[in-house]
Amino acid sequence: MQHRSADKIYKYVTAMGGGNALLFIFVIGAILVIFSYPSLVVNGLHFFSSITWNPHLSGEMITMNGIKTISGASYGMVVFAVGTLISSALALLFGVPIGLGVAIFLSQTAPKKVTAPISFLVEMMAGIPSVIYGFWGFIVLGPFLLNVVEPGLAAHLSFIPFFNPPVYGYGLLASGMILALMIVPIIASISRDAMLQTPKELKEGAVALGLTKWEFIRSMVLPFAKTSIIGSIILGLGRSLGETMAVAMVAGGAVNYLPHTFFYSTNTMAAFMALSMDSAFTDPSGMFISALVELALVLMIITTTVNVIARALVKRGFISSETVIKI
Amino acid sequence: MKKYKENTFNVIDQQQSILQPWQDPRVLSRYRTRKLKNSLFKIFPIVSLLAILYPLLDILYMFAYKGVQVISFTRLTGLTSGYVGLANEIVGTFFLIALSSAIVIPMGVSGGIYMAEFSRKSKYTEMVHFVIDILAGVPSIVLGYAGYLLLVLYLGCGFSALAGAITLSVLMLPYIIRTTELSLNRVPTSIREAATALGCTKTTMINRLTLRFALPGILTGILLAISIAFGETAALLFTTGASDYMPTGALCNSQVGYLTYAIFQFSPFQSPFASANNLAYLAAFLLIIIVLSINIIARIGLRRLSKI
Numbered sequence: 001m002q003h004r005s006a007d008k009i010y011k012y013v014t015a016m017g018g019g020n021a022l023l024f025i026f027v028i029g030a031i032l033v034i035f036s037y038p039s040l041v042v043n044g045l046h047f048f049s050s051i052t053w054n055p056h057l058s059g060e061m062i063t064m065n066g067i068k069t070i071s072g073a074s075y076g077m078v079v080f081a082v083g084t085l086i087s088s089a090l091a092l093l094f095g096v097p098i099g100l101g102v103a104i105f106l107s108q109t110a111p112k113k114v115t116a117p118i119s120f121l122v123e124m125m126a127g128i129p130s131v132i133y134g135f136w137g138f139i140v141l142g143p144f145l146l147n148v149v150e151p152g153l154a155a156h157l158s159f160i161p162f163f164n165p166p167v168y169g170y171g172l173l174a175s176g177m178i179l180a181l182m183i184v185p186i187i188a189s190i191s192r193d194a195m196l197q198t199p200k201e202l203k204e205g206a207v208a209l210g211l212t213k214w215e216f217i218r219s220m221v222l223p224f225a226k227t228s229i230i231g232s233i234i235l236g237l238g239r240s241l242g243e244t245m246a247v248a249m250v251a252g253g254a255v256n257y258l259p260h261t262f263f264y265s266t267n268t269m270a271a272f273m274a275l276s277m278d279s280a281f282t283d284p285s286g287m288f289i290s291a292l293v294e295l296a297l298v299l300m301i302i303t304t305t306v307n308v309i310a311r312a313l314v315k316r317g318f319i320s321s322e323t324v325i326k327i
Numbered sequence: 328m329k330k331y332k333e334n335t336f337n338v339i340d341q342q343q344s345i346l347q348p349w350q351d352p353r354v355l356s357r358y359r360t361r362k363l364k365n366s367l368f369k370i371f372p373i374v375s376l377l378a379i380l381y382p383l384l385d386i387l388y389m390f391a392y393k394g395v396q397v398i399s400f401t402r403l404t405g406l407t408s409g410y411v412g413l414a415n416e417i418v419g420t421f422f423l424i425a426l427s428s429a430i431v432i433p434m435g436v437s438g439g440i441y442m443a444e445f446s447r448k449s450k451y452t453e454m455v456h457f458v459i460d461i462l463a464g465v466p467s468i469v470l471g472y473a474g475y476l477l478l479v480l481y482l483g484c485g486f487s488a489l490a491g492a493i494t495l496s497v498l499m500l501p502y503i504i505r506t507t508e509l510s511l512n513r514v515p516t517s518i519r520e521a522a523t524a525l526g527c528t529k530t531t532m533i534n535r536l537t538l539r540f541a542l543p544g545i546l547t548g549i550l551l552a553i554s555i556a557f558g559e560t561a562a563l564l565f566t567t568g569a570s571d572y573m574p575t576g577a578l579c580n581s582q583v584g585y586l587t588y589a590i591f592q593f594s595p596f597q598s599p600f601a602s603a604n605n606l607a608y609l610a611a612f613l614l615i616i617i618v619l620s621i622n623i624i625a626r627i628g629l630r631r632l633s634k635i
Binding site: 004006007010011013014015016017018019020021022024025027028031032035097098099100101102104105108109110118120121122123124125127128129130131132133134135136138139140141181184188212213214215217238241242243244245249270273274277292293296299300303304306307308311 | 361362364365367368369371372373374375376378379380382383385386389390433434435436437438439440441442444445446451452454455457458459460461462463464465466467468469470471472473475476477481497500501504528529530533554555557558559560561564565587590591594595596607611614615618619622626
């Protein structure tokens with residue numbers, strides 16, 4: 001009898017451990033909603049349609065709907081939303097082919113001796129902190145783009161509308177490339193695991209039919225791993241939408257204007273949140289902070305949706321949960 | 328005689344232009360395109376591999392090079408005030424990690440134990456899985472904001488080690504719960520059956536048997552979570568604050584410096600001073616060494632895990 005009650009105590013104590021996750025997510029959601037309430041009321045739909053983010057700190061304090069704000073202040077998230085979407089799209093554009101290429105290399109074409117060290121290097125990439133990527137992007141990638149890549153692109157591709165000079169170095173292209181670096185390990189390691197699951201019979205059949213390696217991969221490996229690959233791509237998208245420090249250091253910090261070319265400096269929601277909280281402390285009405293919290297709420301809703309879809313897809317594929325955890 | 332006959336046949340073939348299938352120009356051209364496609368394809372994985380390895384090796388090489396240049400005894404043991412050294416950041420980082428580990432490891436491991444041992448496939452477990460997936464995907468800056476609003480402002484803890492550590496532990500929790508659950512699930516059923524047959528209570532079985540078998544996997548998860556916490560910046564920016572002096576050890580209302588903050592704030596991105604930039608390079612070097620060695624240890628652990 002004593003033992004059974006010990007079991008019961010053990011059960012309830014451990015149940016509380018997992019319950020903390022439920023508590024945390026509830027608290028985070030509640031906090032974001034409560035603190036963004038002033039901004040939700042005062043800014044309304046203006047928040048989603050305006051490109052101007054101007055706290056207008058020199059203005060007069062007024063009261064709107066019982067909430068303190070500063071007259072003439074305008075909070076619009078369009079610039080950051082556009083920057084987030086385009087830089088993530090660029091990241092997918094660069095990252096998906098590279099990630100799939102690495103996955104194909106590791107699962108199909110690589111000689112056995114190099115597979116283990118290269119898998120290790122790729123997984124190591126996922127472990128490098130984002131602030132290190134940002135630092136590298138700021139001192140190496142930005143100047144390289146500014147001096148070498150972007151002038152070349154602008155000179156030869158300026159007939160395409162989004163490749164006109166002037167060039168800035170830090171901007172959409174730099175953010176997209178840094179984000180691509182960060183999502184390649186995710187795409188590569190999940191897709192590799194899925195591709196490794198391709199049944200041997202398919203491979204034997206392909207050899208018997210005289211398919212070339214490329215035909216085998218295109219017609220058998222890729223369709224077989226399709227669900228997991230799409231899942232990994234969406235998982236990478238979720239990561240790049242929410243990425244903060246790396247983008248903050250290479251985006252160029254644009255406010256109040258939209259990018260006209262891929263070279264324009266930009267700003268993402270997460271990066272702007274990280275860089276402007278310090279100036280938000282100086283707003284006596286607290287509306288600046290509230291608007292930033294609303295931005296956080298919007299970002300959380302977007303990334304949560306993307307992640308739930310991605311994880312459902314990845315799990316429907318043939319992936320060991322170990323790979324999913326590592327990311 | 329025989330030879331002569333063959334030759335005549337060939338001649339006749341050519342004259343009437345009846346070709347063997349492998350001589351058909353349509354087949355030949357298709358064969359050539361297939362071969363060309365295949366050889367083009369062979370380049371693609373290698374090019375993409377180079378595209379990803381070059382930046383990685385450049386990052387490692389650059390920070391190793393700069394780090395070795397700027398590393399010195401004073402920079403490792405001096406305080407940050409006046410950009411002398413990183414001692415308070417190093418101590419602060421380990422302080423934060425120790426504090427958040429103390430908070431999150433009991434939580435995460437016990438959560439994993441519950442889901443693997445007491446309620447596999449229950450509604451509660453499904454819900455926790457779902458929530459963990461969401462939690463793992465929340466951007467760290469959003470966690471930082473929530474931590475700032477709740478802990479720093481609302482609960483009045485101020486910029487402090489405790490606020491930062493709690494925020495970090497939210498970040499680490501999903502990894503620890505999932506790896507614990509996974510490694511417990513991998514313990515063979517025969518061991519549980521043997522324990523039950525011998526009359527073990529569930530408590531004894533978990534503590535004496537399954538937990539011990541799953542230990543390498545659980546430790547791996549904890550190490551990976553810790554390495555993520557070491558590299559975290561955005562979640563700490565508005566919860567821990569910044570300090571040029573040694574952490575006082577007070578949990579609330581006492582700001583703490585940490586390595587990633589030094590990288591962010593002293594890099595040329597934010598600071599024009601060469602002395603500050605050198606500290607940023609050193610901090611990046613140290614951080615890479617710490618994170619990579621934890622990762623290597625954890626992966627060796629993973630390999631042991633998969634042998635069970």
